[in-house]
Amino acid sequence: MGRRDGDAxxxxxxxxFLIAGWLPGGKLGDRQYYIDDCLRPIDLGQVTFSYYQWxxxxxxxFVIANCVFKCHGLxxxxxxxxxxxxxxxxxxxxxxxxxxxxxxxxxxxxxxxG
Numbered sequence: 001m002g003r004r005d006g007d008a009x010x011x012x013x014x015x016x017f018l019i020a021g022w023l024p025g026g027k028l029g030d031r032q033y034y035i036d037d038c039l040r041p042i043d044l045g046q047v048t049f050s051y052y053q054w055x056x057x058x059x060x061x062f063v064i065a066n067c068v069f070k071c072h073g074l075x076x077x078x079x080x081x082x083x084x085x086x087x088x089x090x091x092x093x094x095x096x097x098x099x100x101x102x103x104x105x106x107x108x109x110x111x112x113x114g
Contacts, residue, residue, distance in 0.1 A: 047071070
């Protein structure tokens with residue numbers, strides 16, 4: 001995938017950042033949890049990923065960004081991947097734009113009509 005950049009995460013995530021849809025049981029992850037999880041070393045192989053269906057809604061002091069993230073790879077030798085909807089909310093905090101929340105959810109395929 002790319003270089004994991006903790007400095008970039010520290011710059012763009014608001015102090016009160018929360019992520020939903022990432023932890024089991026509907027739990028919310030805070031900023032430090034998300035940064036630690038993103039930077040945790042894992043055994044990745046044969047990774048492919050893409051982002052598509054971008055939509056932005058821009059308001060005076062905040063932006064809502066939606067996209068679909070598609071990924072596939074080997075994690076610790078086991079196949080993993082899928083399509084996930086990301087919804088990020090960016091807020092102008094006065095000293096720059098920061099992400100205050102992210103929600104992720106799997107994209108489900110509809111059964112084909114037969």
